[in-house]
Amino acid sequence: MKNITVIGSGTMGNGIAHVFAQYDYQVNLIDVNETQLKKAIETIGKNLDRQVSKGSLTEADKTRTLGNIKTFTSLKEACASADLVVEAASENINIKLDIFRQIDEYTPASCILASNTSSISITKIASVTKRPEQVIGMHFMNPVPVMKLVEVINGYKTSKSVTEAIVTLSKAIGKVPAEANDYAGFIANRILMPMINEAIICLQSGVGTVESIDTVMKLGMAHPMGPLQLADFIGLDVCLAIMNVLYDGLGQDKYAPSPLLVNMVTAGNLGVKSGEGFYKYTPGSKELVVSDRFN
Numbered sequence: 629m630k631n632i633t634v635i636g637s638g639t640m641g642n643g644i645a646h647v648f649a650q651y652d653y654q655v656n657l658i659d660v661n662e663t664q665l666k667k668a669i670e671t672i673g674k675n676l677d678r679q680v681s682k683g684s685l686t687e688a689d690k691t692r693t694l695g696n697i698k699t700f701t702s703l704k705e706a707c708a709s710a711d712l713v714v715e716a717a718s719e720n721i722n723i724k725l726d727i728f729r730q731i732d733e734y735t736p737a738s739c740i741l742a743s744n745t746s747s748i749s750i751t752k753i754a755s756v757t758k759r760p761e762q763v764i765g766m767h768f769m770n771p772v773p774v775m776k777l778v779e780v781i782n783g784y785k786t787s788k789s790v791t792e793a794i795v796t797l798s799k800a801i802g803k804v805p806a807e808a809n810d811y812a813g814f815i816a817n818r819i820l821m822p823m824i825n826e827a828i829i830c831l832q833s834g835v836g837t838v839e840s841i842d843t844v845m846k847l848g849m850a851h852p853m854g855p856l857q858l859a860d861f862i863g864l865d866v867c868l869a870i871m872n873v874l875y876d877g878l879g880q881d882k883y884a885p886s887p888l889l890v891n892m893v894t895a896g897n898l899g900v901k902s903g904e905g906f907y908k909y910t911p912g913s914k915e916l917v918v919s920d921r922f923n
Contacts, residue, residue, distance in 0.1 A: 629711035629740070629797060630654055635703070635727060637661075637668035640744055641716035643772025646672045649696035650689070650773075651801045657699050658706040665699040672697070675773055703727075707734040712797070714766055716744040719869050724748060725756050732757035740790055742766040746866075747817050747873040750783035750810045760785040764794055767814065768803075770862075778803040783810050812877030813870065821870045824862075825886050827855035831906075831922070832888040838906050838918045856906040857916065860899030868893045897921075 630653055634645045637659040645657045645668070659665050676693055679685040685693075700706035707713060713731050717723050724743060731741055741763045743753055754763035765781025778798040782791055791807065798805035808814040813821060827841050836844070842854020851858075859867050871885035892898075892905065897919070899905030908917045 631709050631711045633706050633710040633713045636716040637665050642668035642671050644714055646773050647801050649693045655697045656706040657697055704734045707731050710735050710739050712740045714742045721748050728753050729756050747813050747870040750781050754783045761787040762790055764790055776804045778805045779808055779816050780805045781808045781814050813874050817870050824855045824859045825871055828886040828889050838922045860905035863901050864898045864905050865893050
């Protein structure tokens, strides 16, 4: 596999494109928005500059990496010679199903189709293709150039040879693959999101403040980031969407999203992306300031 098509040029998509290109894969990065594609290439350039400044890459490496990426707005054109497609579009089942119907038609018969979904059923995604045995989950962690883990999710019909190929590929780009089976939330979010949701419930019910909840988990449990700050970083809308997938898929009350989380998403306080969640975010500042709502 040398030709990789990445669908979606947002935070996850540009990070995935960056890593594959850095390891000398030929990457076609696609988005419906030309402006978003230009922004993605700028982001990749800045992240490469950071690697150069730390001495992990040279300027020649940066130039080579950027040269390995081509941008497209035509899905058909971007997929024509793909050995692997990694879909990194919005965490929306209908959007993903529509994309997989199209890439099943546009890609060569040998192409593996992967989704970067963090919670949506791979089996469901595979069901709209004529090659369910070649559909798999490749859940990268954010920020992709930094985080080592790739959660490799097997759909009900994913073939063993496809799983082995993706595990080998993940190692080839410097990642550590961990296999999971196709149940709601897989491994990462089946464990992480209920913890975040419980932290929000603790805040909502007055067990602790934003600062105390995050401090307990950072200093008491050795987490690098508290659950409320992490929720802001992930995006509260994404957290809510995943909790809904867990609740719908597993049918247990313990997976019901916190009413506070629902209200914050409804109000548009989504965390870092909106400038305010449990904390307030000012461009250029790394200081953590608790939102006025919780002071």
